[in-house]
Amino acid sequence: xxxxxxxxxxxMLPRESTAGEDCFAPYPGGAVFNTxxxxxxxxxxxxxxxxxxxxxxxxxxxNALDASGVDHTPSPRMVAPCTVAFVxxxxxxxxYAFYDENSAMRTLAAAPEIEAxxxxxxxxxxxxNGCGEVYEAMMLREAPRxxxxxxPNIRPSFIKDVVAYRARxxxxxATADVIKLSDEDLHWLEGEGDxxxxxxxxVAKGAKLVCxxxxxxxxxxxxxxxxxxxxxxxxxxxxxxGAGDTFNSGTxxxxxxxxxxxxxxxxxxxxxxxxxxxxxGVRVAAVTxxxxxxxxxxxxxxxx
Numbered sequence: 637x638x639x640x641x642x643x644x645x646x647x648m649l650p651r652e653s654t655a656g657e658d659c660f661a662p663y664p665g666g667a668v669f670n671t672x673x674x675x676x677x678x679x680x681x682x683x684x685x686x687x688x689x690x691x692x693x694x695x696x697x698x699n700a701l702d703a704s705g706v707d708h709t710p711s712p713r714m715v716a717p718c719t720v721a722f723v724x725x726x727x728x729x730x731x732y733a734f735y736d737e738n739s740a741m742r743t744l745a746a747a748p749e750i751e752a753x754x755x756x757x758x759x760x761x762x763x764x765n766g767c768g769e770v771y772e773a774m775m776l777r778e779a780p781r782x783x784x785x786x787x788p789n790i791r792p793s794f795i796k797d798v799v800a801y802r803a804r805x806x807x808x809x810a811t812a813d814v815i816k817l818s819d820e821d822l823h824w825l826e827g828e829g830d831x832x833x834x835x836x837x838x839v840a841k842g843a844k845l846v847c848x849x850x851x852x853x854x855x856x857x858x859x860x861x862x863x864x865x866x867x868x869x870x871x872x873x874x875x876x877x878g879a880g881d882t883f884n885s886g887t888x889x890x891x892x893x894x895x896x897x898x899x900x901x902x903x904x905x906x907x908x909x910x911x912x913x914x915x916x917g918v919r920v921a922a923v924t925x926x927x928x929x930x931x932x933x934x935x936x937x938x939x940x
Contacts, residue, residue: 637681638888638897639710639752641771642668643741643761644686644697645719645734647877649929660722662693663929664700666741667759667789670878674885674920674932676704678940680892683752685710687744687767693718694740710748714740723877730877734760734794742766747774750782754897756888757808758787760794763801775808783897785814787884790821809838813902814891816847816884832856832863844903847887847914849880855918857910864907866914869922878930879921885932886920887913 647665652658664673668686675682684706688694690713697718701708719739721732736742744767757775762768775784788805795801805825809815815838819831826834835846835858846858854867890913891897896905923933 637752640672642759644669670881670930674882676706677934678889679935683707687740689718689740716740754783779811787816864910871922882924882932883917883921887917890916
């Protein structure tokens with residue numbers, strides 16, 4: 637079982653009304669939520685942990701998890717507003733305006749009992765206090781005995797205290813087995829320089845697999861012994877909402893299918909295993925960008 641730990645929110649996506657007016661439509665989203673949905677649709681035994689509002693927006697999130705076969709019982713129902721993100725698309729690329737103060741996600745205060753053998757963390761839920769502290773403590777506590785993965789999915793406009801945020805991400809990455817970063821995120825965290833050298837620097841700090849994505853140029857997986865490049869798959873891009881999130885779900889699902897989500901196996905990945913896991917991540921992301929919003933494919937759609 638994989639437990640995805642992080643934000644669930646409502647994405648207000650730009651649409652056009654029947655009268656031709658610009659408007660926004662509500663869709664369930666959030667980086668870690670999207671990863672959980674992707675895992676469930678790929679047939680992985682998945683759970684989701686986040687504070688979710690007891691209001692009708694929270695119901696939208698819970699219904700979406702149910703529809704994709706994701707167990708959300710670890711997520712408390714909270715009398716607090718749901719986080720909302722308004723999305724602006726320019727040439728298919730998304731930028732966000734977040735409304736999150738005193739939200740159910742942000743005011744999460746305690747972690748659940750853990751049954752999963754692997755945990756995934758990331759997104760804006762790692763920014764600031766409240767849930768960020770809960771997730772960090774949870775990861776540091778569980779990392780010695782369970783496989784952990786992190787994708788910070790950095791949104792600079794959302795970060796109020798850059799120094800504190802950088803310190804948290806560095807602590808979490810130092811204990812993670814798997815790190816996924818876009819090339820932009822890698823440079824934001826580690827500075828300018830050669831991607832391979834920066835990625836190997838993270839491996840030297842303890843990561844067993846570092847995945848660096850470069851959008852349409854593909855992804856490279858780095859370990860102490862291997863460097864594996866997997867090209868992206870051709871797709872007619874509608875938008876990039878959820879692309880990285882669903883890449884994470886595909887990669888985790890690939891590692892799960894290979895039996896690699898144990899502390900011993902994740903530390904001894906073969907080149908073929910890395911390639912197979914990354915390839916599934918790339919396949920899932922290619923389908924997602926070909927459809928509006930974060931809408932990852934099912935195992936049946938991929939012929940799995």
